Amino acid sequence: xxxxxxxxxxxxxxxxxxxxxxxxxxxxxxxxxxxxxxxxxxxxxxxxxxxxxxxxxxxxxxxxxxxxxxxxxxxxxxxxxxxxxxxxxxxxxxxxxxxxxxxxxxxxxxxxxxxxxxxxxxxxxxxxxxxxxxxxxxxxxxxxxxxxxxxxxxxxxxxxxxxxxxxxxxxxxxxxxxxxxxxxxxxxxxxxxxxxx
Numbered sequence: 616x617x618x619x620x621x622x623x624x625x626x627x628x629x630x631x632x633x634x635x636x637x638x639x640x641x642x643x644x645x646x647x648x649x650x651x652x653x654x655x656x657x658x659x660x661x662x663x664x665x666x667x668x669x670x671x672x673x674x675x676x677x678x679x680x681x682x683x684x685x686x687x688x689x690x691x692x693x694x695x696x697x698x699x700x701x702x703x704x705x706x707x708x709x710x711x712x713x714x715x716x717x718x719x720x721x722x723x724x725x726x727x728x729x730x731x732x733x734x735x736x737x738x739x740x741x742x743x744x745x746x747x748x749x750x751x752x753x754x755x756x757x758x759x760x761x762x763x764x765x766x767x768x769x770x771x772x773x774x775x776x777x778x779x780x781x782x783x784x785x786x787x788x789x790x791x792x793x794x795x796x797x798x799x800x801x802x803x804x805x806x807x808x809x810x811x812x
Contacts, residue, residue, distance in 0.1 A: 618647045619656075623667075626657070630747045631670025632680055635663040661722075676747040678706060678724065684714050686738055687751035688727060689760050690772060695741055696754050698779045701772050709734065709752070709760070727764065737794065754780060755791040762800045762807070781811045 621643055625633050635645060648665055651657045660666045661681050679685060685708035692707070693699040708719075709727045711734040719726050737756030740748050752760065758780050761773050780786055788808075795801040 618643045619651065622647060622651060623656075626665075626667040626670070630673075630676070630745070631667040632660075632673070632677060632747075633657075633665050634680055635665075662718075671745050673743050673745045673747050675706070675743045675749050676745070678708070678722070679749050681722075682708060682710070682716060682719070682724070684710050685724075685726070686710075686734070687749060688757065689725075689764065689768065692751045692757040693761070693772075693776050695749075695751050696757060698754060698757065698783075699772060699776050701769075701775070727760070733797065736797065753790075754783075755787055755794050758791060759794040759798050759800060759804070762795070762803050763798050765803075777807050778811055781808065 621641060622633065622638065625637060625641065629637070635648065638645060638648060648657070648659075652659060652665075655668060657665045657667055660672060660677055664677055664680050666672055666677070675687070679687070687695060687706065688709040689707040690699065690701065690703045694701070694703055705723045705725050707725045707727065709729060711731045712728045714728070716726075737753045738750050739753045741751055743749055751757075758776065761768055761776055765773050791804070792801060795804040
């Protein structure tokens with residue numbers, strides 16, 4: 616199989632998006648990406664990320680392909696879980712401490728950092744509107760994250776998210792309290808939850 620067909624196959628497997636690192640991992644020279652751009656088969660949508668011209672662009676998926684260590688969190692995660700109806704003006708991602716990407720703000724991404732052990736806590740996979748998989752934190756972790764960073768976030772959004780979460784039939788207060796202890800916001804959580812229950 617020639618390199619062009621291998622790239623097309625990778626695009627098909629990866630929902631129309633590929634990264635330079637995926638191409639290199641398959642032993643395909645990067646020059647084939649440039650050739651396919653010139654032929655009008657793919658386009659470069661961000662640094663190291665390429666989109667099949669027949670596929671729909673999916674900003675959430677593309678950002679996560681670009682910043683693979685990032686997990687959607689805070690307001691973005693709340694929106695993905697239908698806990699808030701406030702559409703985020705910018706995407707929020709959490710990264711492990713030490714991961715530094717200066718271009719995040721230029722791309723409309725607000726970043727938070729936690730140590731590597733806490734970074735993996737509560738990660739789940741959801742699908743975008745185009746059916747592509749993205750990683751985000753579960754509902755309970757998302758609630759704890761907004762309480763941890765409540766002074767940096769819109770207070771109305773924090774209150775609305777807590778109220779919406781408490782009213783859900785699928786809430787998991789035990790997991791929520793465990794996460795709150797891990798992130799040292801259990802007292803704040805108890806104060807807020809008692810008012811709402």
